[in-house]
Structures are given as structure tokens and as C-alpha cells.
Amino acid sequence: MKADRLRRFIDVHAWAGMISGLILFVAFFAGAINVFHHELHHWQALPAERVQPLDQDVFLERLIQRFPSAAERLFFQPGDDPAAMWKQDGEWRTAYASNFVTGGDFVEQPSSELADFINQLHYQLAIPAGGGLLNIGMTLMGFIAVLYGVALFSGLVIHWPKIGKELLALRHQGNVRRYWKNLHNLIGVVSLPFHLIMSITGAAMGLFTVMAVLLGALVFGPQLQGVIAEETEVWPAPQAVGEPLKMSLMADYLSAARHEVPGLEVAWVEVRGYGDSQGWLDVAGSVPGYLGHHAHVVLDPMLKPLRVISPASRNLNQASLSPVYSLHFGDYGGLPLKLMYFVLGLLGCLLFVSGNILWCERRSDRTGPSRASAFLLRLTLGVCVGVVSGVAVSFWVSKAGLHSPLAEQVLWLERLVFLLVLVPLVAWSLRASPLRFSAQWLRIMPWLYLAIPLLSVLLEGGRAWREGDVLLVNLLMLAMAGILWIVSRHFRKRVRLAEPHPLWVGRLSDDHPRHLADAELE
Amino acid sequence: MRVLAVVLLSLPLSVMLVGLLAAALPVPWSSWLVLMLLLVVALWMVLGLLSTLSERAWPVMAGLVAGNGVAALLLQTTSLYGGGS
Known part of the structure; x- marks a missing residue:
């Protein structure tokens, strides 16, 4: 590839990554925890x-x-x-x-909605949805996912010719800047399939309304709305009220559904028109062993099957929609796959942070110290530290709040404290020396996460390890503390091994000589 | 601004290109709506990337506007809009 063409690809990769990077950090950090959404629901309950x-x-x-x-x-x-x-x-x-x-x-x-808050943080940045047609936060995330896709495709073009070499290029000796650059490339290359899945499925889910409006307006006309409903609804909503009737036992409905789809693990039952002869029940769940594992059995109140959608019997739309959800949420392979998604999600966070930091340092090296690169570096550090710390404090409030006189207020307190941590930390990061700010908070953050399982044990005793879901979330928070401690150690090691970049020590306003990266001097 | 304009112009183009594909394929379009949605998203990403590569902005913008116009005219020759599924 010609050098100027490659340069354009690098520019597009950098700009698209930089614009979307911080929002993606929030989505991936919350998303990594949200992989255990179901378990978190149990953890947060009294x-x-x-x-x-x-x-x-x-x-x-x-x-x-x-x-x-x-x-x-x-x-x-x-x-x-x-x-x-x-x-x-x-x-x-x-x-x-x-x-x-x-x-x-x-x-x-009194109850906590921590799991829902983390979920909303993941897919709509916790921006209130409002009652309109368009969910602003979700649509914004859809657009960000498209930019993320652009960054991925451009990154693929840039790295494809040297992909094998870069896989083996991670060494700790020599140039420390190159180590972080190689780490960024290595994470990007190794987790590329995961990121492609996330960008395409994330964009499709976030922009569903926008796409449906455009496809209707430009291609198919007003008929599209009816066709979408027909293709995605399991059964039409009851149009009229029928005769009152006595419902069968719920166990019988579940048993009838399992009879239709052997091996069905029921997740929930949607009941339309309870006690009405025109009503119906949709027994929804999973059939393990399939990527597109979702299944629905629609029954009338008298237990007669109306429709069965299972991996063995469904149309192309359902057969493609089910894997979209499974691939995005990582719920098709049990605990090992969920743990893999958790790790890949956190590695994604590292990818976005390292990408922004590399851009700031490189830009500063090429064009001299600039306010833009200093601002972006500080903003990146502030948002990342603020989100990670804010989520931890929301966990504290969720757990401790329900055992306190403020139990009735936990629903909004756990959201409020997130903002009360995030906003001041971002403001602080914009004023403080990035090196000192990072060093201080990397020392503090592991303790914030270590406190979560400790609170769980202190307040709920044996439940913290006797109930499987509660134990799992506590172990994950412990793992998070360990991961943050490792990041903190690596950060200190880097500072020991090499002189920090001028951007990190707040010498921007001095007449500091133009700093060339060692990599470029070579 | 330029990136934003390019990204916005490439969205309707990718929607209409997939619409033209739906008209060309011998299967009912309603049977592959979900795949269509995924294809629009992937095509939009690729078009967005290719459109931002040019050094000069106006030829790309002009190309995208022309592409949108041609795709819209071609769609008029199909029976998709308001026709059966």
C-alpha cells in the first residue's frame, strides 16, 4: 500500500477511535459487568x-x-x-x-436496581430514555458503534500486512512506548472477532429505530412497520376481551411448553390477558447447545400450543435475530464463555485507553506540545478513573444502603453517587498533573473493588459465599480489584523504566523542547 | 464536519443499496429483514471508511450525492415501495 494511503487509514483509525473511545470505555466497562446481569440481580437483592x-x-x-x-x-x-x-x-x-x-x-x-443501572450505563450511558419514539442514549450508542466499526475496519487494513509479526512483538525490553503500542495492537488483533461482533450487533440494536424509519421511507414504504411487527412478534396482541376463565396451573403451562420443546430452560413467561379466554402465554427460554438458543412456546389459556419457535423450527428472521443477541450478550456457552466475555470486555477498555494515550503522545511528539492533546489525555484519564470508581461506589451504596435507614432511597442514591464520583474526578483530572492523578487513583481503585465483597460478607454473612450467584459476583469484584492492582503495578513499572512523556507531567506551558519518541529517533 | 457529512450521506446510500439487493434477489424481502439490517450497518461502516480516505472533500461528497440520486432513481424502477412483501 502506498505510504500516503496508509497515512490516511491511520488518520481515520485515530480520529474514529478517539471520538468513540471514551464512550466505548463506559459501554465496555459496564458491559463486562453486565455479562453477569442475572447474577447481579441476585447479588443486589436483600x-x-x-x-x-x-x-x-x-x-x-x-x-x-x-x-x-x-x-x-x-x-x-x-x-x-x-x-x-x-x-x-x-x-x-x-x-x-x-x-x-x-x-x-x-x-x-426496599430494593436496589444496580443491575438495571449497569445495563443502562452499557447500552444508553444511563441517559433517561424518555417516552418518545427515539431512545436518545441508545441511538447515540448506535452511532458510536458505527464509528467503532470504522475504526476497526481501518485498523484491520493497517495491521493486516504485519499481523503475524505483531502477534509476537510484545516484549518488555527496550523501548517502553513501543511496548504499549504493541500491547494496543496485540489486544486489537487478538480480540478483533469479538470487537467486530460487538460493533455490528451493537450498531444494529442501537440504530434499529433509525434503520427501520429509513428503510420504510426510502425503500419499502409504510408497509414495513406491519411487516416488522409480523416478523418479530411471537403472537399478535389480543384485540378484544373474551370470556373470563380460570387459568390452569403455571406448572402445567411450563410442562406443556417443555413437551413442545424438549430441554427448554424457562426464563420467563409473558402473559397477555390473564384470566381471559382470548389471552395467551409465551413461555420463553433457552435450549442449551445452540448459538441461537432462544425459544418460545405460545399457548392459549387452555394449554393448546399456538406457535413454537425453537432452534429446530423457526424462520430466517428469527434464526438470524437469536444469534445477534447471543453473540452480543455471550449467554450461549455457560460460565466459561461469560468469563471470556468479561475478560475481553475489560481488554477492550484497555484498548480504548491505550489508543487515546498513544494518539495524544504521538501528536505531541509530531507537532509539539498542544492543548488539544493535553486536554484529551486528561479527559481520558478522568473519565476512565471516574467511571471505574463511580461504579464501585454504586455497588457500595446498593449493598450498604439496603441495610441502612436510607433503604427506601437506594434506587436513586446508587445512580446519584455514580455522578457525584464521576463529575468531580473528571474536573480534578483536567487540573491535576496526569502522572500524579493516575498514580494516586491507581493506588485507590483496587481498594474500592476489594471493599465490595468485604461489605457483602460483613452485612450478609454466609450468604456472600453460600449462594452461587452472590459468590460469583463477589469473586468478580475481587478479580476486578486484582486486575486494577496489576494495572497499577505496570503503571509504576513504566514510570520507573522511562522518563514520563512531557504531557504526563504538566509541563505544557513551559518552553519544553520538542520531545521525539525513542521509536522515532531509532 | 466533513466526516459527519460523509457519514450522514453514506447512511441513506447503504440503505438504498441493500434495498436494490432486496429487489434483485429472488426471495421475499420480508424473510431476511434481520440480515438486511446487519448488512446495512456493515455497508455503512465500510462506505464511511472509504469515503473519509480521500484527501479532498468535495469529490467524495459529490460522489455520495450522485450515488444517492442514482440509487433512489433505480429504486423507483422496482416494485418494492408499497408493493407486497
């Missing part, structure tokens, strides 16, 4: 009451008596303490069987 919760059928009856609007549409989740979600006055509400105390009264327990 320990179950010792009293036996209601039977699932009695729970549903009581729920409909107490909240009649839930009969129209609810999502039921079977389990030790069955749960249901429904929309009331435009807001989603959740109730557990344990909320109905012995006398039949509904008592709402």
Missing part, C-alpha cells in the same frame, strides 16, 4: 425472608387482585421467590411472591 413465599399461582391471583392492570400484560419469572413485572401508569413495576405477607397484604420491600 436476603430472602425465612418465611416460605407464596405458591406461584396464588401469587399471580393475589397480584391481579391487587393490581388489576397487570392482567393485561405481565412478565412472570418462576423461581424460589417468583416475580412478575408489569407496566402501570407508564412505569414498569416488579413484585415478588415474598411481597405478599401472611395476611395477604402487599408490602413493598
Whole structure:
């Protein structure tokens, strides 16, 4: 490839990566934790009451008596303490069987929504969705995913000719700057398939509404909306209210669904028109052993199957949609795959940070010290440290808050503290010496994550290691503390091995001589 | 600004190119909507990358505008808009 063409590819790679890098850091850091969304839901909950919760059928009856609007549409989740979600006055509400105390009264327990907050941070930067057609945060993430794809494709073109050489180029001897550059390239090359999957599926999910509007306006016309509904809905919503009827037992619905799809692991049941002859139930879950593992069995209230969608029987749209979700969420290969996604997500964070830092240092070397590169370096450090620390503090508030007199306020406190940590840290990073700021916070951050499992043990005793999901989240937080400690050690090692770049020591305003990287001097 | 303009112009082009592919393929377009969506996204990324490579902005912009116009005219010759699925 000609040198000037290669230079253009490098420029596009740098600019696209730089614009999207910080937002992608937030998405990947939250996403790495969000791989364990289900486990986090269990971790954040208060320990179950010792009293036996209601039977699932009695729970549903009581729920409909107490909240009649839930009969129209609810999502039921079977389990030790069955749960249901429904929309009331435009807001989603959740109730557990344990909320109905012995006398039949509904008592709402204080709860945490940490898992949902982390999820929202991942896919919409926790920007409130609003009630409009377009979810702003999600659409923004979709556009960022497209830029991320541009950075990936350009990176692939740049590195393809020397891909084999770069895989073996990571050495700690010699030039320290080159070590970090090689590390950036190595992570990018090794995890390229993961990143391609994330960028394409992330963009498709984030920009679904935009794409649907454009395809409708430019290509297919207004008919597209109806076709999308027809192709993606498992069954049409009931149009009219039928005769009241007594529902069968939930266990019978689950058993009928398993009869239709052997091996089905039920995740939830969508109930449309509870106690209505025109209603239906969609028993949704997974069939292990498939990449596109999602399955749905739609039943009428009398247990008659209306539709079966499973890996063995589905149309092309469902057969392509299911792997899109599986590949993005990493839920098709059990715990080992989830752990791999967790590690790849964190490596992605390292990729974005190192990319921004390399750009700042290189630009400063080529064109002399500039405010732009100093600002971006400081902003990068501030956002990264702020997000990592803010998430840790949200975990503290989620766990400690429910055991405190502020339990009722935990829902918004866990979000507020994230901002209260992030914003001052970003402001601080813009003023402080980057070297000192990083050194200080890299020393502090492992402790922030170590405190999470410690809080869990202190406040909930044996639950911290007896319940599988709680133990797993605690171990992950412990691992996070360990990873941050390793990063901190590497950072200190780099500082010992080589003189820091002028950008890192806040000498921008001095008449500092133009600094050439050792790599370029060679 | 230039990157933004290029990225915005390449989006409708990628949508219409995939629409033309849907018209050319002998299968109902409604049967592969999800693949179509993924293809639009991937094509948009590649078009966005290729369009930002040129040193000068105006030939790329002109090319994209012309490409959008030609694709829109070609789509008029198909029965996709408002036709059956």
C-alpha cells in the first residue's frame, strides 16, 4: 500500500477511535459487568425472608387482585421467590411472591436496581430514555458503534500486512512506548472477532429505530412497520376481551411448553390477558447447545400450543435475530464463555485507553506540545478513573444502603453517587498533573473493588459465599480489584523504566523542547 | 464536519443499496429483514471508511450525492415501495 494511503487509514483509525473511545470505555466497562446481569440481580437483592413465599399461582391471583392492570400484560419469572413485572401508569413495576405477607397484604420491600443501572450505563450511558419514539442514549450508542466499526475496519487494513509479526512483538525490553503500542495492537488483533461482533450487533440494536424509519421511507414504504411487527412478534396482541376463565396451573403451562420443546430452560413467561379466554402465554427460554438458543412456546389459556419457535423450527428472521443477541450478550456457552466475555470486555477498555494515550503522545511528539492533546489525555484519564470508581461506589451504596435507614432511597442514591464520583474526578483530572492523578487513583481503585465483597460478607454473612450467584459476583469484584492492582503495578513499572512523556507531567506551558519518541529517533 | 457529512450521506446510500439487493434477489424481502439490517450497518461502516480516505472533500461528497440520486432513481424502477412483501 502506498505510504500516503496508509497515512490516511491511520488518520481515520485515530480520529474514529478517539471520538468513540471514551464512550466505548463506559459501554465496555459496564458491559463486562453486565455479562453477569442475572447474577447481579441476585447479588443486589436483600436476603430472602425465612418465611416460605407464596405458591406461584396464588401469587399471580393475589397480584391481579391487587393490581388489576397487570392482567393485561405481565412478565412472570418462576423461581424460589417468583416475580412478575408489569407496566402501570407508564412505569414498569416488579413484585415478588415474598411481597405478599401472611395476611395477604402487599408490602413493598426496599430494593436496589444496580443491575438495571449497569445495563443502562452499557447500552444508553444511563441517559433517561424518555417516552418518545427515539431512545436518545441508545441511538447515540448506535452511532458510536458505527464509528467503532470504522475504526476497526481501518485498523484491520493497517495491521493486516504485519499481523503475524505483531502477534509476537510484545516484549518488555527496550523501548517502553513501543511496548504499549504493541500491547494496543496485540489486544486489537487478538480480540478483533469479538470487537467486530460487538460493533455490528451493537450498531444494529442501537440504530434499529433509525434503520427501520429509513428503510420504510426510502425503500419499502409504510408497509414495513406491519411487516416488522409480523416478523418479530411471537403472537399478535389480543384485540378484544373474551370470556373470563380460570387459568390452569403455571406448572402445567411450563410442562406443556417443555413437551413442545424438549430441554427448554424457562426464563420467563409473558402473559397477555390473564384470566381471559382470548389471552395467551409465551413461555420463553433457552435450549442449551445452540448459538441461537432462544425459544418460545405460545399457548392459549387452555394449554393448546399456538406457535413454537425453537432452534429446530423457526424462520430466517428469527434464526438470524437469536444469534445477534447471543453473540452480543455471550449467554450461549455457560460460565466459561461469560468469563471470556468479561475478560475481553475489560481488554477492550484497555484498548480504548491505550489508543487515546498513544494518539495524544504521538501528536505531541509530531507537532509539539498542544492543548488539544493535553486536554484529551486528561479527559481520558478522568473519565476512565471516574467511571471505574463511580461504579464501585454504586455497588457500595446498593449493598450498604439496603441495610441502612436510607433503604427506601437506594434506587436513586446508587445512580446519584455514580455522578457525584464521576463529575468531580473528571474536573480534578483536567487540573491535576496526569502522572500524579493516575498514580494516586491507581493506588485507590483496587481498594474500592476489594471493599465490595468485604461489605457483602460483613452485612450478609454466609450468604456472600453460600449462594452461587452472590459468590460469583463477589469473586468478580475481587478479580476486578486484582486486575486494577496489576494495572497499577505496570503503571509504576513504566514510570520507573522511562522518563514520563512531557504531557504526563504538566509541563505544557513551559518552553519544553520538542520531545521525539525513542521509536522515532531509532 | 466533513466526516459527519460523509457519514450522514453514506447512511441513506447503504440503505438504498441493500434495498436494490432486496429487489434483485429472488426471495421475499420480508424473510431476511434481520440480515438486511446487519448488512446495512456493515455497508455503512465500510462506505464511511472509504469515503473519509480521500484527501479532498468535495469529490467524495459529490460522489455520495450522485450515488444517492442514482440509487433512489433505480429504486423507483422496482416494485418494492408499497408493493407486497
